[in-house]
Structure formats: C-alpha cells, structure tokens
Amino acid sequence: MILIYPDYNCFQRGFDDPLQVKIQMEALACASIFFNAEMKSFKLVWSFMHEDENRLCPFIERRIEVERLSALCRKRIEPNDEIYITAREFQQSANLSSKDAIHLACAEYANCTYFLTCDEELIKRAARLTLEIKVMNPVDYIKQAG
Numbered sequence: 018m019i020l021i022y023p024d025y026n027c028f029q030r031g032f033d034d035p036l037q038v039k040i041q042m043e044a045l046a047c048a049s050i051f052f053n054a055e056m057k058s059f060k061l062v063w064s065f066m067h068e069d070e071n072r073l074c075p076f077i078e079r080r081i082e083v084e085r086l087s088a089l090c091r092k093r094i095e096p097n098d099e100i101y102i103t104a105r106e107f108q109q110s111a112n113l114s115s116k117d118a119i120h121l122a123c124a125e126y127a128n129c130t131y132f133l134t135c136d137e138e139l140i141k142r143a144a145r146l147t148l149e150i151k152v153m154n155p156v157d158y159i160k161q162a163g
Contacts, residue, residue, distance in 0.1 A: 019059035020092065022124035023050065024117075024134035025070045027155055028083040032076075043135045046155035050133070054089045063090030064123040066116065094123045111145040124150050133158055 054061045103122035124132040143152040
C-alpha cells in the first residue's frame, strides 16, 4: 500500500489566503488527498513532529481541524535515535531547517512512497539528498496520480 507523509503545511493549507491561485490549488489538492485517505486509497503518516507543530499553533480552530485530519493518518511515528541521526544528516547535506529535516527523516523511517509539501524551498533542498521517497507538491501528486 502507498504511504504518504503530508508535511504539516498540507494540514493547514485550507486556512491560507484563498485569493492566491497557487494556494487555492494546493488547498484543493490537499482536500482531495485527505478524502482519498478516508476512502483508504492509501495510508497517511502522522509523526511526533506533526504533534509538536500542532501544539504550537496559536489558532484554536486550526489546531482542532488538524487534530480531526490527523485521525485519517493510519500510521504513527514516535521519536527515536535513528530519526534524529538521519535528520542531522539531512540538515548538514541539504541545509534543511530542523523541523523540515525531522519531518523528512520520519517519512524515510516510515518507508513512505511520497512526502508532500507546499514548501517549494523544501522541495528544492530535498532534491540535493539521495532519497527513496518522492518529494513533491500536493498538486503535482494529484496530477501524477490521476
């Protein structure tokens, strides 16, 4: 079964500025991905990093919605040394932020097929790494998946 690790921004995309066409498209793509996860077309992955980011979100309505969407994630990743070691390597090799490196390391640890993010800079930096995971924007995933 296909495993997809959505970056935290995928859970929040529906709250972003709807006047920007790129954001509209990404919000629709993310909604479609969550719908298909609910239909069990594939599995979504939720990690301790998602949990931490959600706890830090200052907007209660966003936290509640992300918590609701997290229930669609049928695989959970807890912290461990292997993830932290991999994340440090990603930070050094691709100049990733600690959060991005941990998310990507969690996806790799979970043996995900896809890592989806709305962060174009993260996609560019992740391309510097040798990964088994396909890192892409949710819109590109929808186009590819058909």
